[in-house]
Amino acid sequence: MAGVSATTVSKLINRQKSFSQAVEARIRAAIETLDYRQNPAARSMATGQTRVVGLAVQDLRNPHFTGVIQGASQVAEAHGFGLMVVDFKEKELNAQNLLSTLALRVDGIIASSRLPEVALAQLQASRKPAVLFGQTEPGRIDAQPLASVRIRGYQAAYLLGKHLAESGRRRVTYLSYPKSRWDQERLHGLREAMPEAKISVIELEAQTMEAGESIAASAIYGADGCDAIVCYNDMIAIGLLHQACVLGVEVPGQIAIAGFDNVPTTRFMTPPLTTVDMCSQEQGEKAMELLLHMIKTGEAAATELQLEPRLIVRASTGRK
Amino acid sequence: MAGVSATTVSKLINRQKSFSQAVEARIRAAIETLDYRQNPAARSMATGQTRVVGLAVQDLRNPHFTGVIQGASQVAEAHGFGLMVVDFKEKELNAQNLLSTLALRVDGIIASSRLPEVALAQLQASRKPAVLFGQTEPGRIDAQPLASVRIRGYQAAYLLGKHLAESGRRRVTYLSYPKSRWDQERLHGLREAMPEAKISVIELEAQTMEAGESIAASAIYGADGCDAIVCYNDMIAIGLLHQACVLGVEVPGQIAIAGFDNVPTTRFMTPPLTTVDMCSQEQGEKAMELLLHMIKTGEAAATELQLEPRLIVRASTGRK
DNA sequence: GTGAAAGCGCTAACAG
């Protein structure tokens, strides 16, 4: 076009070698005037790399996942990578199909470690670099030679349990979401932190504000003398807290309420909701950093990064 | 591989012609055993299509945009299209860079119509099919020969204003977010719906819960006798409502509070927040349907679709 | 109904 061969331009753009001042200037000028841009598809075909990463979450509407996406997106952007997001809505079938088509389009995948087993297996089969994010699952570490950014659900629940015990709560109801493999870990942490408390469990079908709302009456009045309700996540807790207010139940006077994730709105509820920060955004950031590192170096290290949950005490679990 | 030429396989996969039973069976069998998948990059290079669409939003953390993404994602998925999401965080520079790189990777772009002017211009220059979503801007229709899914901000504010007037509110403060080009339209609707009310305006730097929280005291006590506060969006309203409770202000007894967007959490606030549903998810769905139609037919029609805002009356604007 | 040949726009290996 303006002096040199395509190869030279390619090398310049990919900063592979150094060039004579004259040539470099001419090329840059030409690029400028022609407003030339690489064709990513062609580049991909030649290199086998797409400079795009995939991110799979359970539920786009849950602010916890939005936080993860936000974190991941930021880091990807800083490295010039694109981000493809898929929401498989807790459906096993979705997860499989979406993941397998996604894998073809990207250089690597970040996915919730709560992915269905089959989808997890498929991820490994895809041979793409992959990083899982989410709660630690002690029993399964050996089974998963995938890199991951973890946060201890047990620890999170333990912190919360200790706090509740210290505030004098003795009869706790745990609103469980058994579809999640993280659920039991949380219950476990709670139990160990509150050996003297009676802990009963109610199982929920969904992890939504609506689910928390509709279970409220039976959760509050069901187990007699219940003085604290811990929810699988903040979405449930928000719904529950709201309905408790509607029912005229005093929070925290009569009953304490808490959740997990530290979703932004929890701070703005009345009363503000005690929760455990699960580092949503940081999970996304770290996972993306790890993944990009794997992509660039080509090493498939099954690194495991640990984040620490932080208890956020707010008014919803104040003294009785 | 197993009997035929690459051409034939290609034609079969893309359902271009019909084939003899025998051949079709053999090919399908081979695809099955080899677990063959098309290489999207190669396909893209040959066809010039990526089967991916881009979606650009202001702020991933705002549930309104999450709703749009959700809607768009669903439709894209149903049509076998991937979705690349970019969050330009209200930064003009971001918007430009991100959009121009995005444009190369996708077959079309959906973007908030609140995009900075320069970015908007760039979108048009990219010559990719594009659909804007968001509030109608009457003055600019001619200037934008882009397809769009619109919702009348004026109408939304008018509905809300009428409701407030009917509930006897006479001294209204509007928490404005002047960075948004939609802001004035809302104020305008409010003014026309409440000709007998005194409307004062406070300008905010951010459209976040924190912004609503920190302006609360001056908004509530500043204009004397203020009996209603309308916020640019629900995020601001949530922060404001929370802080009003902290300050011991009665809502709606002393002051009414309302926002726009019908973000899911508004229903679960105490008191539940009156808002105007701006059809977040539907905006995403319609925009994606429109865009995919444009991509498939190749026509660049500057269609404009209108959605109707719906007033959602809740307790936060009950009678004094 | 099926195949052969050419080419999409780039990068990689090897010369010069």
Next chain:
DNA sequence: CTGTTAGCGCTTTCAC
């Protein structure tokens, strides 16, 4: 430091 040659995996004329 720069250019030549080849080929990434698919689709697309155009013959057969």
